[in-house]
Amino acid sequence: MSIETVFILAGFTSPIRLGTGPQSLLWMLPLIAAIAVVYKTTKLPKIKAGNFLKETVTLFVSIVIFIVITALILYAFDWLIIK
Amino acid sequence: MERVSREKHVLFLLITGLLAWLVPGSGYWLLKEKKRAIIIFAAILLTFCTGLYIGSIGVIDPVGAKPWYAAQIMNSPLVALLGKITAGGAYCVYGKPNEIGQIYTSISGLLNLLCIVNTVYLAHLCGIQAGKD
Numbered sequence: 001m002s003i004e005t006v007f008i009l010a011g012f013t014s015p016i017r018l019g020t021g022p023q024s025l026l027w028m029l030p031l032i033a034a035i036a037v038v039y040k041t042t043k044l045p046k047i048k049a050g051n052f053l054k055e056t057v058t059l060f061v062s063i064v065i066f067i068v069i070t071a072l073i074l075y076a077f078d079w080l081i082i083k
Numbered sequence: 084m085e086r087v088s089r090e091k092h093v094l095f096l097l098i099t100g101l102l103a104w105l106v107p108g109s110g111y112w113l114l115k116e117k118k119r120a121i122i123i124f125a126a127i128l129l130t131f132c133t134g135l136y137i138g139s140i141g142v143i144d145p146v147g148a149k150p151w152y153a154a155q156i157m158n159s160p161l162v163a164l165l166g167k168i169t170a171g172g173a174y175c176v177y178g179k180p181n182e183i184g185q186i187y188t189s190i191s192g193l194l195n196l197l198c199i200v201n202t203v204y205l206a207h208l209c210g211i212q213a214g215k216d
Contacts, residue, residue, distance in 0.1 A: 011136060012135050012136060012139060012140055013139055013140060013174060014139050015137065015138050015139045015141070015176045015180035015181070015184065016136065016137055016180060017180075018137070018178075018179040018180050018183065019179075020179055024179060024183075027137075027183050030130075030133060031130065031186070031187060031190060034126050034127075034129065034130040034190070034191065034194065035190065035194065037122065037126045038122075038123060038126050038127065038194040038197065038198065039194075039197070041119050041122045041123055041126070041198075042119075042123075042197060042198060042201040047118040047119055047122070
């Protein structure tokens, strides 16, 4: 086994360092991308590059916008309760 | 005669479902949907590996996190091998990396479950189409 392979495998045996700040929310973006890709792959009748990309990006943006709106509503509730 | 054909159809659905579980996307490959197969394989494998990289293989915990493990095992039965390695508690992981790693690996498992169901449905439709022809 080459040394590079050992290093790559070793990367999977200890967790990475993650902060708890607001920027850690950005970890949702790759996951949303994966959900959009898999969902559209199962739903589209024919996979054509242009159409597939358009549909996937539309779903990705829709999910992100919905999450942002939900977060803003929850933040507004929180603000109202505290005030 | 019809019963034999029906049994064959059920066996075909079973094999398709099992194959789709064993290797994500392989069910589509069996149905000659190669583009779909490649996209599903890459997307699910990348999501699962990202989860493992973030939280380490310790996020697969068949003892302390059974509900998460149930979702993770939907990626492939091979996840059970990782579960055996981590069951002894040698790869404990806590906090944010654990949460995000578990979410990534479990969501990829649930996405594969969606693909398995979709593959079996497509195989069923193929069988009906072949029966008509």
